[in-house]
Amino acid sequence: QQQLSQIAKFSTLHPRPDGQTYAYGTAGFRLLGSLLDSVVFRVGLLAALRSRKLDGETIGVMITASHNPPDDNGVKLIDPQGEMLEATWEAYATKFANAETDDELTKEYLAVAESLNINLDSPANVVFARDTRASGPALVAALKDGLEAAAAEYADYRILTTPQLHYIVKCINTAKTATPYGHPSEQGYYEKLATAFQIVTKGKPKPHVITVDAANGVGGPKLKELARHIGSDYLDVNVVKDEIDAVEKLNYQCGADFVKTQQKLPLGLQPAPYELYASLDGDADRIVFYYVDDAKKFHLLDGDKIASLAAMFIRDLIALSGVDLQVGVVQTAYANGSSSKYLSDILQVPITVTPTGVKHLHHASQLFDVGVYFEANGHGTVLFSNSAMKALESFEAQNPGQQDAVATLLSLAALINQTVGDALSDLLLVIAILSHKAWGPSEWNLTYTDLPNRLVRVVVRDRTAFKTEDAERKLVEPKGLQAEIDALVKKYKSGRSFVRASGTEDAVRVYAEAATRLEADELAVKVSDLLK
Ligand code: NG1
Numbered sequence: 001q002q003q004l005s006q007i008a009k010f011s012t013l014h015p016r017p018d019g020q021t022y023a024y025g026t027a028g029f030r031l032l033g034s035l036l037d038s039v040v041f042r043v044g045l046l047a048a049l050r051s052r053k054l055d056g057e058t059i060g061v062m063i064t065a066s067h068n069p070p071d072d073n074g075v076k077l078i079d080p081q082g083e084m085l086e087a088t089w090e091a092y093a094t095k096f097a098n099a100e101t102d103d104e105l106t107k108e109y110l111a112v113a114e115s116l117n118i119n120l121d122s123p124a125n126v127v128f129a130r131d132t133r134a135s136g137p138a139l140v141a142a143l144k145d146g147l148e149a150a151a152a153e154y155a156d157y158r159i160l161t162t163p164q165l166h167y168i169v170k171c172i173n174t175a176k177t178a179t180p181y182g183h184p185s186e187q188g189y190y191e192k193l194a195t196a197f198q199i200v201t202k203g204k205p206k207p208h209v210i211t212v213d214a215a216n217g218v219g220g221p222k223l224k225e226l227a228r229h230i231g232s233d234y235l236d237v238n239v240v241k242d243e244i245d246a247v248e249k250l251n252y253q254c255g256a257d258f259v260k261t262q263q264k265l266p267l268g269l270q271p272a273p274y275e276l277y278a279s280l281d282g283d284a285d286r287i288v289f290y291y292v293d294d295a296k297k298f299h300l301l302d303g304d305k306i307a308s309l310a311a312m313f314i315r316d317l318i319a320l321s322g323v324d325l326q327v328g329v330v331q332t333a334y335a336n337g338s339s340s341k342y343l344s345d346i347l348q349v350p351i352t353v354t355p356t357g358v359k360h361l362h363h364a365s366q367l368f369d370v371g372v373y374f375e376a377n378g379h380g381t382v383l384f385s386n387s388a389m390k391a392l393e394s395f396e397a398q399n400p401g402q403q404d405a406v407a408t409l410l411s412l413a414a415l416i417n418q419t420v421g422d423a424l425s426d427l428l429l430v431i432a433i434l435s436h437k438a439w440g441p442s443e444w445n446l447t448y449t450d451l452p453n454r455l456v457r458v459v460v461r462d463r464t465a466f467k468t469e470d471a472e473r474k475l476v477e478p479k480g481l482q483a484e485i486d487a488l489v490k491k492y493k494s495g496r497s498f499v500r501a502s503g504t505e506d507a508v509r510v511y512a513e514a515a516t517r518l519e520a521d522e523l524a525v526k527v528s529d530l531l532k
Contacts, residue, residue, distance in 0.1 A: 044146020
């Protein structure tokens with residue numbers, strides 16, 4: 001009862017803006033930072049309930065708007081194993097955020113507690129962090145009010161990348177198990193990754209210096225710290241776009257999203273030919289790579305290229321090791337057709353296609369012994385199942401080749417963030433693989449050639465009218481539209497196109513690919529015209 005009156009009291013300090021409706025989507029809540037105060041307060045309440053429901057396991061709350069513009073912000077919850085919030089709880093989050101009055105909010109709170117048999121006197125534990133946005137500190141204050149109102153214990157990890165907080169959540173919740181994930185601190189994260197990188201690349205030539213565009217976000221200082229732990233005997237990283245104090249520059253004409261969607265270099269970058277470059281997004285959970293050739297032509301190495309590289313390397317290591325494990329890849333409809341062909345025809349690894357949103361990819365990749373998942377935009381990771389880890393740890397190698405391969409696989413599992421896509425960990429993974437293969441970016445790029453493609457954002461009257469099936473590759477509604485798209489696609493060599501409603505913006509996305517740039521552009525325009 002005391003908790004409920006505290007919630008009602010604190011809630012008056014965080015009023016919900018009139019006329020605003022909120023939805024917990026694939027990226028949590030995300031909109032203008034100035035509209036999020038009440039939402040973040042209420043997320044604090046929900047995080048406390050979630051922890052109580054899970055016997056006091058620690059829940060994470062990350063305040064970030066990732067690749068979005070500087071004035072935006074967002075908030076998302078992290079489940080105990082470092083995974084995204086369980087889908088059924090997204091609906092509670094949305095309900096809490098939209099409760100009209102303080103009274104309605106306490107009623108919702110009680111209703112969730114009662115319907116899920118949650119004891120409100122049991123312990124609740126929450127950890128949180130934020131990115132570098134100007135609206136962050138005020139939102140943290142709102143979150144603390146929510147946690148205090150709900151009588152939760154909490155720890156403020158201050159400024160972190162999103163994947164660092166996922167790592168810490170998993171570390172805390174596995175600390176007392178037989179397989180602790182690591183030390184639950186930022187320091188522990190650097191040490192774990194640095195040690196794994198040193199082991200994986202031991203005896204290989206030192207990689208060329210890599211230049212990383214940190215989108216003027218949190219990834220900049222964190223990458224420098226990580227590189228310091230790795231040591232310049234192993235790796236030289238040149239971090240650019242690292243002005244975190246110039247808040248208006250966050251993600252502005254730089255960063256992973258800009259480079260991937262514009263298919264061009266970050267503003268002002270003057271790359272040397274055939275050297276490797278990378279761009280992070282604003283909270284460092286995504287990465288894309290690129291280089292220019294002699295003619296200064298830009299070549300993008302996106303999430304599909306990372307997935308293919310990782311799948312190839314791990315598949316070969318598994319074959320060398322003699323351990324009976326299957327590697328599989330999870331993609332979305334946005335994966336370039338050439339990458340899927342390369343994976344299935346050349347590498348002969350199984351592919352699963354899921355709807356957009358990393359939680360879908362993450363779950364699907366848990367079904368493989370080793371599941372590689374990446375969205376084309378560079379968000380992804382590689383998951384080693386518990387049984388794969390046990391098989392590797394207990395394997396008795398018959399020769400040094402097998403022993404080496406098993407040791408490398410085990411170090412890769414430590415190097416790769418097992419909770420969520422992590423730009424810093426993925427960066428090290430790619431560098432380690434390239435150094436094993438003695439490849440530069442152009443050799444990596446040669447594995448397959450992307451089909452030219454175009455992604456178009458179309459604003460429509462009602463995006464909810466667009467319903468899909470078959471992992472978003474076919475429209476079922478509006479009726480008849482898919483047949484019209486199919487008829488257009490048929491006219492193009494290697495043509496493929498699909499339409500789906502965005503989960504993060506009020507728009508519909510049209511994707512098209514075809515044998516030539518001209519045809520891909522034309523197909524995208526023609527399909528977009530069908531929507532008008
Ligand atoms: P939507 O807006 O649903 O297309 C976008 C990205 C996703 C994912 C989410 C979450 C594309 C085409 N879509 O989703 O891959 O990253 O944002 O941030 O890149």
